[in-house]
Amino acid sequence: MAEPDLLGRRLLFFTGKGGVGKSTVTAATALLAAERGKRVLVVEVDAKGNLTEQFEQGAVGFQPREVYPGVFAMVMRTEDSLKEYLKLNLRVPVLGRLGPLARVLDFVATAAPGVKEILTVGKVCWEVRESIEGRADWDLVVVDAAATGHIIGQLDAPRAIQELVAVGTVRTQTDWMVELLSDPALTALNIVATPEEMPVNETIELVERARAELQVPLGAVFVNRVLPELFTRSDEKTFEALRRPESGAVLTERAGPGATTVLEAARLAVSLRRTRATHLTRLRETVDLPMVYLPYLFVRDAGLRVTRMVAEAMAQELGL
Amino acid sequence: MSPSGGESTAKGLEPLLATKEIVVFCGSGGVGKTSVAAAAALTAATRLGGKVLVLTIDPARRLASALGLEGFGNLEKQVPPEALKEAGLEPRGELWAAMLDTKRSWDDLVLRHAPDEETAYRILENRLYTNITGRFVQSHDYIAMERLFDLHATGAYDLIVIDTPPTRNALDFLDAPKRMAEFFGGRLLRWLTMPYRVGGKRGARVLNVASRPFYQLADRILGSEFLQDIGEFFVNFQSMYDGFAERARAVEALLHDRRTTFGVVTTLEGSPLREAEFFCEQLIDRKYHLGALVLNKTLPDYLLSADGARAADVLVAEAGPVAEALAAGLPDAAELSDTARTARVLGTVGDSFRNFAVVAKREAELKGELARQPEVVANVPNFEIDIYDIAGLARIGEHLFA
Structure with missing residues (x-):
């Protein structure tokens, strides 16, 4: 069982190794929260455009757009985030009049180290704070955040900047960001993994590093694409007996020449499941976070249907 | 395999x-x-x-x-x-x-x-x-x-x-x-480092009209102490520019x-x-x-095989009769004597094939579109x-x- 009220928080980050289904799980969480009556902002950080596909919607921009009843999606663009920041905080009247500054904006936002991170996290935190203080109305902000290798740098950016900057507007602002990010009642960092070697390794490492280096509280581990267990132990003996040549002859007689192929496919399924099970065990034994298991879906393609299926599985696991 | x-x-x-x-x-x-x-x-x-x-x-x-x-x-x-x-x-x-x-x-x-x-x-x-x-x-x-x-x-x-x-x-x-x-050749870096290149070729007084608002702004955002840190760092870093850019x-x-x-x-x-x-x-x-x-x-x-698909259908639809046939045909196989169990296993085997076939078909389709x-x-x-x-x-x- 996961934390009693994962959805009761205000800010949920999702990270994970590439390819584990981070966007799908993020989208499913947003959908689930929306179906439970929340108004959700879902933020895609990597701007690959995967996220809105989960809702079968076209690309969105920096301005949130409703992609599903109650779910608003936006894509993080650091340049827009910087412009918005300057406009809001410094009341800089017209950017164009700053001349050369406007030209370096793009550069600052994309190339200067750390700036991208702080602009990303800053924007997300700002949306949450505005909502808490009643100037925006998101019940929940869900972030499809950086992959495991980058997430610490991303979420630690406010604190890193705090260490570097002693005074000034930025200092004051990183103060409240750090506070918001480290409040377990408001924020959680969730990790998506699949029961495979590298995703499990990265999850274990990330949990250790996050505890040592980050103040952001950890939420749950979402174990995605768990293959079904086909047989109980005694069923498996029967299965082994079916794979003997004499059984194969009977089966071929009854079910045609494809019978042994079907048995071979089942053997592959058992074998794949078994390899993954060892990683799952290792994950469970090493990481003491709540685990949310999501099944491997044998479906044609990604899309809203898959997002719904994942959300349903999640609801069951979370007891919602 | x-x-x-x-x-x-x-x-x-x-x-x-x-x-x-x-x-x-x-x-x-x-x-x-x-x-x-x-x-x-x-x-x-x-x-x-x-x-x-x-x-x-x-x-x-x-x-x-x-x-x-x-x-x-x-x-x-x-x-x-x-x-x-x-x-x-x-x-x-x-x-x-x-x-x-x-x-x-x-x-x-x-x-x-x-x-x-x-x-x-x-x-x-x-x-x-x-x-x-x-x-x-x-x-x-x-x-x-x-x-x-x-x-x-x-x-x-x-x-x-x-x-x-x-x-x-x-x-x-x-x-x-x-x-x-x-980054190293950029104007931004030159601006950032300008006030610190005191005594350099151009001197520190060249804060021109173009860069002044940038400084005022940067100062407000970041605080002058940090700016100074950055400046010092980049003055040093910039000494590597030629080698680095090349x-x-x-x-x-x-x-x-x-x-x-x-x-x-x-x-x-x-x-x-x-x-x-x-x-x-x-x-x-x-x-x-x-x-x-x-x-x-x-x-x-082989997950795409039509024979396989047909066999899987038979195993699912006729799991009971097939299990009976196995028990009858192979009386010595103790593991197959429980026909209910055998039928369940056969159904699972057939289902599993169908499941993986869905994914294999999707893969084949994507491969075809490549x-x-x-x-x-x-x-x-x-x-x-x-x-x-x-x-x-x-x-x-x-x-x-x-």
């Missing part, structure tokens, strides 16, 4: 690995770049000979130790020939492996390009520097390419195979050298060189595949040599066990060369 299909189109990576000096494997996260790169290097070393290096960014621990890459460090190590022989291989050449230590590589870079030792150490000890190299991972992109250049320049290797760092965008690393050069240009030129080729790795899943296609397009547009597309972890072709660019398409099946040793890599290699 027999290799899955596509033999008609697959030409194998052998010609590429035999003629190029650098092979860069890229693709979105989780597609198996690292294993494919290691397997390609291993197979090149064993079958083609020569001195082959695999430069890997973030290998799985078991794979790293299989390659003899324990702990951290930037040194290349030879994979012991005995280890290859133990895996049943008869190497004609040598396999070397190296991991990327980002921090160390940055330090090396500073030591190389700084005008004098004092400047070098001032940079290395700067708080901002530690932050940039340690914390902000974008620095990975550049340093990987830089290190590749370095290793290639030694001339010690016939072939270098590299897997690219897990970037947010698989293309980032291509732009990294240019971005670095821009180097970045050389790195870029090497990636465009005809001796370098790119291999795009993908699984047959919607989103990695779309990204791979985009990546192929981009490589072609930017005039890089796109050598191969590797389809990794594909399901076996633009035939590049011409070389290699197919690596989804092995049932994790690949973490030399023998496993050799199995992947067989499929890459097929």
Whole structure:
């Protein structure tokens, strides 16, 4: 069982190794929260455009757009985030009049180290704070955040900047960001993994590093694409007996020449499941976070249907 | 497991690995770049000979130790020939492996390009520097390419195979050298450093109309103390500019060189595949040599068999009668005497086939839609066990060369 009220928080980050289904799980969480009556902002950080596909919607921009009843999606663009920041905080009247500054904006936002991170996290935190203080109305902000290798740098950016900057507007602002990010009642960092070697390794490492280096509280581990267990132990003996040549002859007689192929496919399924099970065990034994298991879906393609299926599985696991 | 299909189109990576000096494997996260790169290097070393290096960014621990890459460090190590022989291989050449230590590589870079030792150490000890190299991972992109250049320049290797760092965008690393050069040559850096170049050629009083609002603004946002930190850091860093910019240009030129080729790795899943296609397009547009597309972890072709589908249907629909027939036909098989159990197992077996067939069909469809660019398409099946040793890599290699 996961934390009693994962959805009761205000800010949920999702990270994970590439390819584990981070966007799908993020989208499913947003959908689930929306179906439970929340108004959700879902933020895609990597701007690959995967996220809105989960809702079968076209690309969105920096301005949130409703992609599903109650779910608003936006894509993080650091340049827009910087412009918005300057406009809001410094009341800089017209950017164009700053001349050369406007030209370096793009550069600052994309190339200067750390700036991208702080602009990303800053924007997300700002949306949450505005909502808490009643100037925006998101019940929940869900972030499809950086992959495991980058997430610490991303979420630690406010604190890193705090260490570097002693005074000034930025200092004051990183103060409240750090506070918001480290409040377990408001924020959680969730990790998506699949029961495979590298995703499990990265999850274990990330949990250790996050505890040592980050103040952001950890939420749950979402174990995605768990293959079904086909047989109980005694069923498996029967299965082994079916794979003997004499059984194969009977089966071929009854079910045609494809019978042994079907048995071979089942053997592959058992074998794949078994390899993954060892990683799952290792994950469970090493990481003491709540685990949310999501099944491997044998479906044609990604899309809203898959997002719904994942959300349903999640609801069951979370007891919602 | 027999290799899955596509033999008609697959030409194998052998010609590429035999003629190029650098092979860069890229693709979105989780597609198996690292294993494919290691397997390609291993197979090149064993079958083609020569001195082959695999430069890997973030290998799985078991794979790293299989390659003899324990702990951290930037040194290349030879994979012991005995280890290859133990895996049943008869190497004609040598396999070397190296991991990327980002921090160390940055330090090396500073030591190389700084005008004098004092400047070098001032940079290395700067708080901002530690932050940039340690914390902000974008620095990975550049340093990987830089290190590749370095290793290639030694001339010690016939072939270098590299897997690219897990970037947010698989293309980032291509732009990294240019971005670095821009960063060092950029106007922003000049502005930031201007007030600190007191006594320099132009003096400190040249805060002109253009840059003054920038300072006022930067001061309000960041506070003057931090600005000063940045300024001092960049004054030092800028002393490396010439060497650095030249180097970045050389790195870029090497990636465009005809001796370098790119291999795009993908699984047959919607989103990695779309990204791979985009990546192929981009490589072609930017005039890089796109050598191969590797389809990794594909399901076996037999899942598409019509006979299989029919048999699965029968097993599901007639599980009971088939179980009876088994019990009757094989009275000695104790495991088949419980017909209810047998029927349940048969149903499960049939269902499982149907499930996997859905996924296999999806893969086949996606494969069919693939633009035939590049011409070389290699197919690596989804092995049932994790690949973490030399023998496993050799199995992947067989499929890459097929």
